[in-house]
Amino acid sequence: MELVKDWRLHALVLLIVLLTEWVGTYEIGVGPGVILFLPMFYAIIIGLILYFTPLVKKASAKNAEPFIVLGVTLLIAKIGVIIGPDIGTIIEAGPALVLQELGNLATVFIALPVAVLLGFKRESIGMTHSIAREPNVGLIIDKYSFNSPEGRGVMAIYIFGTVFGAVFFGLLSGLLATITPLNVLSFAMASGVGSGSMMTAASGSLIAAFPDLENQIAAYAGASNLLSLSTGMYLSIFVGLPLTEKLYRLMQRRRGDDAAQTKGE
């Protein structure tokens, strides 16, 4: 019951919510696209700043965690009741929803070469095999142990995602949906790739940019997120991680050859 009695935490959150909702949404044009600043982004930043003031006790920061989890359950319930009346549209979009999960693998081809070029060794496997949410962290730690290079790698991305993921996805999704030729509904599905708060921020920006499509965006993002949660780890186990390992060895061999050649010359 300690969580409930932390009235100072709840009062602070209420104040943050009222203030940020009162300020409202702003948009900045970037060429043909827009970056949206939503109340939820101010809220995460104000919350972070408050952590470093005496207003927030260290225990409160820990007490805040279950509220994120419970808040996400309410959000998912809301998305459920958005989907329900139009369940047909989700079933119709089923093939796209399932197959876009494979998009998670694209990160291996894009991020692994970058990580290796930047000089990461086996850390790069943990870093780039997936989007590094809780199930993936569990998988890597289970397979390589927490103190392995792979474990350090996955933790780096996990920490980055925890701190910066929501803001990163939120700012980016609205911008990409307005400047790229891809349809906003495709980005709605892509919004579900990460954690609940990443999905919230990414789809929130899309909704703010395309308010007429609110229900469809929320439905696609929510369904995609549920799918990622349930299949993400298996995709990592059977495809993502083996693929990353293979690609990494290939790149190492190539670099090894290069190094040998340079020596020989």
Add this chain to the structure above:
Amino acid sequence: MLKNIQEWILLLAIFGLTAYLGNWIGYGMLSVDGLLGIFVLILISLAGLILQKLIPVNIPSVGYIGILGILVSTPWFPGSEYVVEWTSNIQLLALATPILAYAGISIGRNWADFVQLGWRSFVVAACVFLGTFIGSALIAEIILRMQGII
């Protein structure tokens, strides 16, 4: 279990009230229907949390909650029109703001680890997130176009 349920109800009620007030300030929606909407969402979440404890299969509670939410709002569920009507008074974004406010306060604990990561990790992380996001969007675009949905 009973203690768990009691705590969940209180925590969900605190969160729900905050979201309800944010919904009023941000979107000018203050109504009894909105309160009923929050109440329904809390019931759905609670049912999902309880199911997760009762059913010995490793499915996260949001899995049950999503399905329950869909179920009670499909047209053939008795009373679904009330569920849809009441919950439509609660904006999705109004639920998001308190989540991220709590998240902001809680991520402060990770801040020291975060700044230690160094710029190379930031670059890789940005590539990981961008790669996954764009990869998924591209595949979705292709399939949705093939199906003629967009």
